[in-house]
Amino acid sequence: MQILSVLIQHSKMSLDRTFSYLYDGPEQVVPGCRVLVSFHAQRVMGYVEKVEFSPLSAEELSRINGFDFAFISDLIDKEPLLNEELERLCDEVAEYYLAPKISVLQAMLPASLRPSLSSLRGPKIAYEKWVEILDADETGLTDKQIEALRLVAANGSTLKKEAGTDAIVNALIKKGKIRQFLKEKDRFLIPEYEKEKKPRELTLAQNEAVSTILNSEKDVVLLQGVTGSGKTEVYLKLSEEYLSRGQNILMLVPEISLTPIMVEYFSRRFEGNVAILHSELTPAEKYDEYRRIAKGEARVVVGARSAVFAPLRNIGLIILDEEHVESYKQDNLPYYHAREVAIMRARHFGAKVVLGSATPSFETKARASRGVYGYAALTRRINERALPKTQIIDLRNRSVMMPRDTVFSRILIDAIKQRLERKEQVILLINRRGYSSYVTCANCGHIFTCPSCHGNLTYHREDELLKCHHCGYVVSYPNVCPSCGSEKIMRVGFGTERIVKVLQEYLPSARITRLDGDVGKVRKKVASTLAEFRAQEYDILVGTQMIAKGHDFPNVTLVGLVLADIGLSLPSFRATETTFELITQAVGRSGRGEKVGDALIQSYNPFHYAVTLGAKQDYEAFYVKEMQQRRITKFPPYYYLIALHFSSKDETRCIRASVEFKENLEQKFGNDLICVGPVVPYYAVVGLFHKRSLLIKTKVPATIKPYLADLVHALSGKGGIDIECDVDPLDY
Ligand code: ADP
Ligand code: ZN
Ligand code: ZN
Numbered sequence: 001m002q003i004l005s006v007l008i009q010h011s012k013m014s015l016d017r018t019f020s021y022l023y024d025g026p027e028q029v030v031p032g033c034r035v036l037v038s039f040h041a042q043r044v045m046g047y048v049e050k051v052e053f054s055p056l057s058a059e060e061l062s063r064i065n066g067f068d069f070a071f072i073s074d075l076i077d078k079e080p081l082l083n084e085e086l087e088r089l090c091d092e093v094a095e096y097y098l099a100p101k102i103s104v105l106q107a108m109l110p111a112s113l114r115p116s117l118s119s120l121r122g123p124k125i126a127y128e129k130w131v132e133i134l135d136a137d138e139t140g141l142t143d144k145q146i147e148a149l150r151l152v153a154a155n156g157s158t159l160k161k162e163a164g165t166d167a168i169v170n171a172l173i174k175k176g177k178i179r180q181f182l183k184e185k186d187r188f189l190i191p192e193y194e195k196e197k198k199p200r201e202l203t204l205a206q207n208e209a210v211s212t213i214l215n216s217e218k219d220v221v222l223l224q225g226v227t228g229s230g231k232t233e234v235y236l237k238l239s240e241e242y243l244s245r246g247q248n249i250l251m252l253v254p255e256i257s258l259t260p261i262m263v264e265y266f267s268r269r270f271e272g273n274v275a276i277l278h279s280e281l282t283p284a285e286k287y288d289e290y291r292r293i294a295k296g297e298a299r300v301v302v303g304a305r306s307a308v309f310a311p312l313r314n315i316g317l318i319i320l321d322e323e324h325v326e327s328y329k330q331d332n333l334p335y336y337h338a339r340e341v342a343i344m345r346a347r348h349f350g351a352k353v354v355l356g357s358a359t360p361s362f363e364t365k366a367r368a369s370r371g372v373y374g375y376a377a378l379t380r381r382i383n384e385r386a387l388p389k390t391q392i393i394d395l396r397n398r399s400v401m402m403p404r405d406t407v408f409s410r411i412l413i414d415a416i417k418q419r420l421e422r423k424e425q426v427i428l429l430i431n432r433r434g435y436s437s438y439v440t441c442a443n444c445g446h447i448f449t450c451p452s453c454h455g456n457l458t459y460h461r462e463d464e465l466l467k468c469h470h471c472g473y474v475v476s477y478p479n480v481c482p483s484c485g486s487e488k489i490m491r492v493g494f495g496t497e498r499i500v501k502v503l504q505e506y507l508p509s510a511r512i513t514r515l516d517g518d519v520g521k522v523r524k525k526v527a528s529t530l531a532e533f534r535a536q537e538y539d540i541l542v543g544t545q546m547i548a549k550g551h552d553f554p555n556v557t558l559v560g561l562v563l564a565d566i567g568l569s570l571p572s573f574r575a576t577e578t579t580f581e582l583i584t585q586a587v588g589r590s591g592r593g594e595k596v597g598d599a600l601i602q603s604y605n606p607f608h609y610a611v612t613l614g615a616k617q618d619y620e621a622f623y624v625k626e627m628q629q630r631r632i633t634k635f636p637p638y639y640y641l642i643a644l645h646f647s648s649k650d651e652t653r654c655i656r657a658s659v660e661f662k663e664n665l666e667q668k669f670g671n672d673l674i675c676v677g678p679v680v681p682y683y684a685v686v687g688l689f690h691k692r693s694l695l696i697k698t699k700v701p702a703t704i705k706p707y708l709a710d711l712v713h714a715l716s717g718k719g720g721i722d723i724e725c726d727v728d729p730l731d732y
Pocket of ligand 2: 441442443444445446481482483484485486
């Protein structure tokens, strides 16, 4: 009899423990396999954590333990889903992120291999029929059969359908001339790129960065390079070095839209060795790529966030390009950040981690400043290309706007017209995060903020209230502006679609395309839109910040930020940082070719330091100033954050549970932590569930976490309360 300790597929903290099941079939079950079990009379998927053997029967075991053991209903896998390294990583991630282990497994594995029932409907291995030569003797064959036989003989083996018609090929099989066999089919094929003839010569600065990184004693190195400084070449050179040492490379990019271009760079240099993993692949393609990597058939993996879990072995180098981008953090369980996971993996392999960015996250920058991470810099653009000339347009001054328009200033429209005449290209950016509307005075630019925490208030349509997501402050929707008395209160929030429409009216002959979350969802659309824009089939590209990063369009000489500071209004301690980043990155898109570029920044807060320093691309000055804010307000990187999300069908219980939790923590840790809340989150009711959150700020997360984990385990599931932890949340 085998006794299996099984994790259940549900990602609930209260179920984050194993349940025992029996198996007495012919196989020997190994830990790391999936099994089907019955749990509370439901069929669910389970994941085997441990296997013990017992000479006793099911009846005897039940009698001794005092409860009825159930048998599993099916054994799904014969081999463990994860190799040893990834198995250990899974435990480490679960521990660091205070997350149910099963949720980490779901995040790590492609759909078909996940421990969830739906994986049974996921894609399976696809096979193709092939034939191979057995006997090349042509006597007694028809002309057509001879033709087919020669074709197979010439290649040794070939796809059956390519050898000839079914009738001819089957006849040859019958006569023992050839043999049919099944071969795994790769449903995903990286487009064939011509191999690079000779890699570019690195500049002096790039060479220096490469050797600084290679020689650094630190395992993690920040590569801070202004936009257009040639970081990609540095990644490629480093990769070459580690590949020549026989080690493998993990190359992470923040957004799907950036994978095709990075894949092209790597494929052109390292022919045939590259695999891709990102969410735009179909589940079948992803499954095939995953298995190809697991079999050791790729030496470089390029992908977005979840590629950090690629089953690549012998990793020598992990690169995170644009390491500051938020999409590296998963925004649901297990709430992991690819940077943190990359560092965990690198520690296992003794690998190097390179974090590249023009505007590093504060966490990374602070660690590099303190010498925890190594540091390499690229301070100039390639060929000393000038940074674009920037101009900030003050939107509070109504006279600069186009008539009856709240979006476009005359300066911006004129500048676009000028580019169209010169056959140059334009990028227009809006901030996606601005969709969630905030409230401002159209007359004076006053933004409605919370009187106690000074964060901006957000508008909630369902109850016509302005709310502070920080402290729970609410106020009814204002009729007049408290600072100028105007009644022109404006909810800001608009989409790319409307911008394109308005723009087309001003510029009837312009060829405009757009790229944002909606369009981006359509598979392959991103790559083709960007390729068409690069090929100058369009004059203007309108999009969200997704297009602000990474891309290199030599003919773009104007970048317009339609509403640069919309992000400032967001209720997040990182609102200023992300606004600065957006402006810097956007400005960096302009003038990357031979021609000098311009950037126009429309803003309601033209004197805010995020806007002025962003326009100047002065990261260091911004860093110093914003760090003072973080210290005063006790936010990262001075403090670590852990958010706790409570949910229950009963609102009172939800509140009580969170209050008691807070009291418990404060009693236990006193001054070692600050606990804010309970806060009413933006989505306060989801389905039948009421939500409340606590925010823990601490300088000693390692001291607090074990106790927190125990407490969450003990309380989650009790009295209809469920608790989720978000370690290192980005929004708060
Ligand atoms: P970053 O990622 O730092 O913004 P990129 O890697 O996109 O910069 O490089 C900017 C531009 O400089 C690209 O057009 C790239 O082809 C070019 N470039 C990079 N390295 C070199 C080099 N050593 N010699 C000539 N051009 C280069
Ligand atoms: Zn006003
Ligand atoms: Zn407040």
